[in-house]
Amino acid sequence: MSKKLTSRAEDYSKWYNELVVEANLAENSAVRGCMVIKPYGYAIWEKMQAELDRMFKETGHENAYFPIFVPKKLFEAEEKNAEGFAKECAVVTHYRLQNDPDNPGKLRVDPEAKLEEELVVRPTSEAIIWNTYKGWIQSYRDLPLLVNQWANVVRWEMRTRLFLRTAEFLWQEGHTAHATKKEAVAEAEQMNNVYADFAENFMAIPVVQGLKTESERFAGAVETYCIEALMQDGKALQAGTSHFLGQNFAKAFDVKFTSKEGKQDYVWATSWGVSTRLMGALIMTHSDDKGLVLPPNLAPNQVVIVPIYKNEEQQEAITKVVNGIMKDLRSKNITVKFDNRDTLRPGAKFAQHELQGVPLRIAIGARDLENRTVELARRDTLTKEIVNLNGLTEKVEGLMTEIQESLFNKALDYRNNHITKVDTFEEFKTILKEKGGFISAHWDGTPETEEKIKELTKATIRCIPLDGKEEEGKCVLTGKPSNRRVLFAKAY
């Protein structure tokens, strides 16, 4: 806990890795590319889950659970989806181990327990779910089908980083079926809006809503909506995606329905997901060189109280006051922890809570008792003030809102200051190198140009913003005509 973090200016990437481990959020495991999410990190993820789950249910979705395995034959059925994920999937080939005759005490795969058909560990569940939907959908009465799943998925990534890119990650995946194209598109848009709302109003992370270009689209999608956030190092991070899948999966799995008019047609589909990657976005949006900074909505403990005493008598008197404070705060649904450990000095406690991003610290000592005051320390601004016990609850309540808003506004200012309009490729390269952030530029609409720009600069098209305006211009690389700007950035 006491190790000083590398500063962001010195090495942003190192700072991130150290912070995740030192703040007890997650760590690498014995399994290549897979992480252990530690209790403190998981408690933050649980808060995200609870709020998202509430939002999904409010928009009419129900949860269900589908198998972790996808038989190879089903995996193959939607060609583009299969092609997109084949290169990175874990495959179960056997269902038994046996004693290894050559190595006493060791086990080996039992050659006689080979599966007839290999099972893919789900990298995403469209295949197994649409194969199931075939049995659930016969008529327009069965539609819309609005289902979400909380699950683990596996993608065998070669270069992994805690939360940002891991071989196994946790996520939710919504899979919906509709009678019309219009309804399915509206659902995909609605869920992208839900994600944007969640990111901005719950996580305090400003996002740009947009469409992916063809080459960045989800494998098997007709259109991919996304929310894109900007990290403090000027790199973008895709924080959530929502796909309009057309009838691709319905055709691959032969899912038809009879309309009110008695006509048979394939069903229209969407899928949408966010993952533990959001933890990475959270960390990199708000934190500083002293450690994690958490918006109150996501903090497992919104307030921590540290007592400062020299003897038992003082300790008892402080504890009595603290119990009153806690009762009052809890009555306002503020989560508060009394850090009365006797194994650590106050200074060490301060450092730990700073590192772990507790939004507000209350310190209370003998002199405070006399004066009927406490010391408040805000994690986000690192400012302190002495306040009276009278009115403390209202003060803290107000600060929770203020900190939440202030973090969003700070991130929004940074993001808005890092969207740069450029009209020449020289400028494009200069801005990318010297300032980073999103570059708003014209593009001729071809995958070739997109690929060329990526090759030359490592920047990709993050999205075609939904709120972008029509504007005549020339492609920043080829000079060919374009009628709207897109957002480029280097990305996680």
Next chain:
Amino acid sequence: MSKKLTSRAEDYSKWYNELVVEANLAENSAVRGCMVIKPYGYAIWEKMQAELDRMFKETGHENAYFPIFVPKKLFEAEEKNAEGFAKECAVVTHYRLQNDPDNPGKLRVDPEAKLEEELVVRPTSEAIIWNTYKGWIQSYRDLPLLVNQWANVVRWEMRTRLFLRTAEFLWQEGHTAHATKKEAVAEAEQMNNVYADFAENFMAIPVVQGLKTESERFAGAVETYCIEALMQDGKALQAGTSHFLGQNFAKAFDVKFTSKEGKQDYVWATSWGVSTRLMGALIMTHSDDKGLVLPPNLAPNQVVIVPIYKNEEQQEAITKVVNGIMKDLRSKNITVKFDNRDTLRPGAKFAQHELQGVPLRIAIGARDLENRTVELARRDTLTKEIVNLNGLTEKVEGLMTEIQESLFNKALDYRNNHITKVDTFEEFKTILKEKGGFISAHWDGTPETEEKIKELTKATIRCIPLDGKEEEGKCVLTGKPSNRRVLFAKAY
């Protein structure tokens, strides 16, 4: 929805299978032995999860998440555990598929993407978790470590049944580490108590708490505590287990701590889990020939309201009254659904809600409007009564408690009537055949006798009851001396 279920008397097993599918709880998937948990079934599971999670947190536990894969070398480390699970584990051997040159459009495992070390899909997580704990535990200050995980696990069972025994299932697994044996034993006992409390007071399922015999113990445990329930067909069902693991895993993974006195010692461990198997216990404890019967605590909808009207005018008037009823019920935290679908007749709705076990149905028609009454129908007793709108909320609130208690008492009566003391093996066989249930008998304490009785009768020792009294007697099979009775039964 309209198919009539096979009756329990006719074929209990068939009744169960039909009920699970017809009530929309779960179904078999395209993956051998794996199930799809459908939204209605999952909503019940979510209620179990929420309550258990609350109970775990109240007893000081935190959630975390560990990888789904266990490298073979770690899997092997605790010998008995490895031996116990080796025969039924799914093994990942490759991390990529490629186009199959012999079958255009098909994929095959890429022979060049073979893992150096195979990965076992977790059948339980002691190995991966204790390998992680090695890094988390150095001193007594790090203890106790009280962690729980909600996860999916895979056991390659050859004979599977929805919820009761599936290749993949959902569960929670608690894994705790302690400084002393006494503390670890107390934790294992505490968590078994939590399970018993949950089963009885939340699920309305009476259970016997006991210890497993050596041959029924968890692989790698020193002692296994369990809760055993009795199904309506006289077969027992193990509903939860809590293991005292001694220092077995600490030794296998070299997890030591320094005590307050500066001494090094291995850590003491427990693990404990319940799974989606509880869904099977729930179904088989309370349901009847008409379908599912749900205790109010677990019902996704505690009350359903069905309107009965002949014209739009009546429909509008009814809707107005129903909106008032719903508002009042919701203010008392009663979940209520207004089934105003115009695609189904009231009779069909009644049948569906009966099949799906909604505890209380309110029907309201034109005459009820005039009389300011509604019709209440209890699912558990299949009784109906006409009640006045005045006081309806209080009436319903009272019924929720009454139904919950009544289901428990009914199950308790059945269970108590099906614990039979026997002192001869002839009697043992007769009771088992003619009455079923638990048989309380003396046993000489040897695995050989236990095995022999199983061979002869298919009955196993479900547990050595914790509240059993010392009593001199003779083993029901061998006549050898015994000092307490144990519970035998055929089991799921």
